[in-house]
Amino acid sequence: MYRRWIVSALAVLLSIFLAACTNITSQQPQANVIATTKSPNTNSQQLPKESAKRVVTLSSLATDIIYQLDQTKLVGITGSTLFKNDPSFKDIPRVSEGQNSPNLEKIIALKPDLVIGAEGFSNQPIQRLQQLGISTFLTQVNSWKSLEELTIKLAQLINADPQPLLNRYKNFLPAQPKESYSTLVLVSRQPILAPNKNSWSGDLLTQFRAKNLAAELQAQSPIGGYVTLSAEKVIEANPEVIIVVNTPQGSSETSVLESFKKEGFWQQLQATKNNRVYSFNYYGLVNPGSIDAIEKTCQQLKQDLLGIEKT
Template sequence: MRKSLLAMLIAIVMVLSACAEQPAKKEENPAASPETSEATAAVSDGVDDARVQEILAQFPESISERVATTSVPVAEMLHLLGITPVGVPTSTNPIPAAFDQVERIGSPMQPDLEVVTALKSDLLIGAESLRSTLEKTLEGIELQTSYLPTDSFADLKLSFKVLGTYFNKQEEMNTKLQSITDKEVELQKLTEGKELPSVMLVIGTAESFMVMSEKSYLGSLVGKLGADNIATSALKVTDTYSPINMENIVAADPDIILVLASGDHGATADKFNKEIEKNEVWTKLSAYQNKKIHMLDYSTFGVTSIINVEKALTDISQFFIDK
């Protein structure tokens, strides 16, 4: 009888011990899982890896050895990755000096087909926003093409990761993406807990001035820092660029107005000042009365640039921190 009781006691102890060990085993699995570690690393730069794979699907299976591009932002990315293309666009926007001797293939929208053909490129990379125009221009030419989004801050990081992954340049890619991410975190900490101002973004052409939404490059920088762009919150515009409606702007009364000034695009600072003189309604705005209308350099804030993006973020943040 005693032996039976002893055997039952031992069996119960063994069962309880097995149950106690089971939860501890489960807790170790997530931390030890290689898949979990990879997933954490993949999202640390804020880039959607599903989108990366989606865009990569349009690239050739083998790595291109003679790549050309019709996009200035893409030319910058290739430069940072240590890749020299056989052709770059002809543009008033600066191309990396390292590519001074690289063949110019014409405008981003209408490249010179004779030059493109002569280069014997095995891949032409263009801007997604110009895809339809480029495809019409290249109709009839047997050439592998891929397109990358380049309009916003998020687009820059996404497309850079696509190129870095495709060309197997992970070290260069990760170094730059980490630098950008570090800058984001640094600036977001500076504005953390602060009441950020409302902002209106203005760009001018030879004909008129327009309001910019968060879809614009400058708008995406402002949005990344957490400031309120009245184009979206108050004016409810849906297009990247919309006509100015002074009645609605007065009602929204932005704290700060940022104006992209560019002589090349017919919108100098002097022209904007004349616009204010013509319409005294501008003088009713808090931004005007508090001297919070700032002119921005188009080359830094009007053109998406992986090289200048950290400077652009830093410069924009100063308007919010020092408000």
């Protein structure tokens, strides 16, 4: 079950901006992505000649960034569960729902002068919109630096000031983190997947100076930036801290962790023995998702990693 979720949703994006699992039938594809190591195809961009005034976004992170930069420019968004109960977005038209492709007729009716999509998930509708003469931009985030660069680029496209948002990002990170305990992030049980340094998750660990035991590993994997581990490899790594990622939705928050607890090797790990196993949300750690999701993840990393920081 987890294999199908990770392989189907992660394999594709890891062409974007890091999110659909067979258990998540109500998730928007753009919301279910793991960051890829590839760069966006600049040849597929069709940027507006003037600053955009009517923007439609096809990914949750782009939606949030545009809203924070200048909410008056946002005329249509993707139907993401991240904004389902957020009153800030309730009056903005949705151009997609669930796992359905964006509705091109709805997008065209909004008369956008820019449509922003996610590399790997939005390529097909973006290409169709380009054929109709609508300006487009594909995004991709797999590191903190790329998040900052994307924010600056989107601000340029709508003639907004990115600095307040960039300053906010800086507050998410620890001022002077010391190297913390050896850490392993597990994003699925079957197969056991862990992020290396070429992923949003891996780079985020770097920002907190966590010693990511999978950082330098390279292996055959359907998901760029992630490696497949055997139980033997996990035992060999024997991390001091383990972070288990919850599935986006559809099952209990502890389901992935509970599945690991049933494995014979789990109780052999020092992280388990020392009660240093932590559950994290998929959004923010695996898929950036939204600015709020990133902030909450950083707050939890400060608490769970830096709270037990080595001296």
